[in-house]
Every structure is written in C-alpha cells, then in structure tokens.
Amino acid sequence: MKAELPAVTLPGGRQVPALGLGTWHMGESRASAAEEAASLRAGLDLGMTLIDTAEMYADGGAEEVVGEAIRGRRDEVFLVSKVLPGNASRTGTIAACEASLRRLGTDHIDLYLLHWRGRHPLAQTVEAFETLKAEGKIGAWGVSNFDEPDMKELLGAVEPARPAANQVLYNLARRGIEYDLLRWSQVQGIPVMAYSPLDEGRLVGHPALEEIGRIHDASAAQVALAFLLTRPGVIAIPKSGAPERVRENARACEIRLTSEDLRRLDEAFPPPTRKRPLEMI
Numbered sequence: 001m002k003a004e005l006p007a008v009t010l011p012g013g014r015q016v017p018a019l020g021l022g023t024w025h026m027g028e029s030r031a032s033a034a035e036e037a038a039s040l041r042a043g044l045d046l047g048m049t050l051i052d053t054a055e056m057y058a059d060g061g062a063e064e065v066v067g068e069a070i071r072g073r074r075d076e077v078f079l080v081s082k083v084l085p086g087n088a089s090r091t092g093t094i095a096a097c098e099a100s101l102r103r104l105g106t107d108h109i110d111l112y113l114l115h116w117r118g119r120h121p122l123a124q125t126v127e128a129f130e131t132l133k134a135e136g137k138i139g140a141w142g143v144s145n146f147d148e149p150d151m152k153e154l155l156g157a158v159e160p161a162r163p164a165a166n167q168v169l170y171n172l173a174r175r176g177i178e179y180d181l182l183r184w185s186q187v188q189g190i191p192v193m194a195y196s197p198l199d200e201g202r203l204v205g206h207p208a209l210e211e212i213g214r215i216h217d218a219s220a221a222q223v224a225l226a227f228l229l230t231r232p233g234v235i236a237i238p239k240s241g242a243p244e245r246v247r248e249n250a251r252a253c254e255i256r257l258t259s260e261d262l263r264r265l266d267e268a269f270p271p272p273t274r275k276r277p278l279e280m281i
C-alpha cells in the first residue's frame, strides 16, 4: 500500500511530497551503489517521489546513482540538484547543469538550487537559472543555506524572479530557523526543504524520541520526521541507503503527534529563544 504522504505546493503551483529522499554519501562506493539505487526506488514505490541530490555528492557519483534509480520512471520523480557556489557564474551554472543532466540521464531537473552562497553575484547565478528555465533544462530554481537576511537580499537583487525553495538544516536538534526564517518563508510562500532531518542519524535512538515512539508504535527516526511533517511548507529529505529504513521513514506520515507529544518534544529539544546565525553542515 502506498503511504498517504502530505504534499507541499511550490510557488509555481506544483505539488511535491513533504517527505522526499536524500542522497548525500551515495555513489561513494561502487559496492553499495546498487543497494542505494534500490533504496531510492523503494522510496518512489511509497510515494517519496522527490529526490534531492547535488553535483558535489561523491563528485557526481550520487547523481549517477539517482540516474540509475529513476531509469524508466523519470515522470514519477521530482528531481532536485544543486550547483556548487564555485561553479555558479553565468556560464559556469549552465555548464554545471548540463553535466548534472548527463549524469542523471535526463533532459531536465525539476528544481535546481545554489548549494550555498559564494563569490559569484547572486544576480548572475539567477540569470543563468532563468536561461536554463527558458530552455526547459530546469523547471524552477532555488537556494540552499540562505538565512533570512540572505533571502531578503536575494529577493531585492532578482525580483520579480523568485526562488521556489530554500534548503536548510532543520531538525529537532537544530531548531534555529523557528525563530525567524521559517515563519518568514511561510509568509512569503517559499517552501523550506529540511536537510539532515535525522541530524545525520544522531536523532536515531534518542531516548525522548523513543519514549514518544513507544506510544505510537514507532521508531525514534519516525517521530523525528513526524515532527517536521507538522510544519506547514516544510519538505523533509531523509537519506537512507537501505530499503527497509526508507520504508520505515515513509511510515512517519502515519503518526499523528498530539499536543502532549509536541510539548514533550519542546522540553527535550527547546525551541530557540533568540536569533542565531543559520547553522550549516
């Protein structure tokens, strides 16, 4: 049975699942590549049809694993990839995107992100994004690791063009964006993609999460993901290279956290009480 995944609507009107698939560290070893592709396909089978990758991951190796996973089923997938800041000049962005398309074995990326801010002026990167969009090589563009002031600067520099998403570190142990960026993004209608939603696996086995998990017959990882699913406009992208853990993660959408659960989570993982610069991994 397909899990009923909640959806998030992107600025262009397209709906994507609020739970997708990460790929960092995939493609680093030939020995595990087939299992990694199988994990991604297991996620697709359950409706986790958003796949997040980047030219940086395994120097393109992760994009190759994704290409293998989506072969023959490209139409089911909402594909996200990222350009490295060092490549994000007007011409470099276009060359980087074309190289990503070759590795992914497709003619378009649905959402193409600037991985983090670098030395190239934002207006030039966005000009390249708009060219790629006009050519049909990308469906939309966005950014990653942008704090609220970066987002405001970006909008000021490129309006009327607007990013379709901002991908940032967000999980129970890293709730800094709840102070400002999250609300600002929700008001602007710019979805937040929560990366490292399991804090790179560190939340797995956390006693407070296990305790809440026992009430719902769920694992700590599922509770951590269920928490993010309570946030409007947030898309979580857990990574697992094992099909059974991908299936476990998909079932997070079946958990309905109560207000008492959320209160206990606030106790174990206090929300921010003052502004801190955006954390990055």
Ligand code: NAP
Binding pocket: 021, 022, 023, 024, 025, 052, 053, 115, 144, 145, 167, 168, 194, 195, 196, 197, 198, 199, 200, 201, 202, 204, 221, 222, 237, 238, 239, 240, 241, 242, 245, 246, 248, 249, 281
């Ligand atoms: P994560 O998804 O928070 O955690 C991944 C780790 O958790 C892996 O070690 C995985 O191991 C383990 N895991 C996953 N599901 C599990 C489960 N149900 N039970 C036990 N262990 C589980 O960390 P992440 O990979 O850093 O973040 C997710 C994705 O966000 C990345 O893959 C990448 O696509 C993206 N990202 C983006 C940026 C950026 O700058 N934009 C930065 C970091 C990450 P197994 O694989 O062995 O299951």
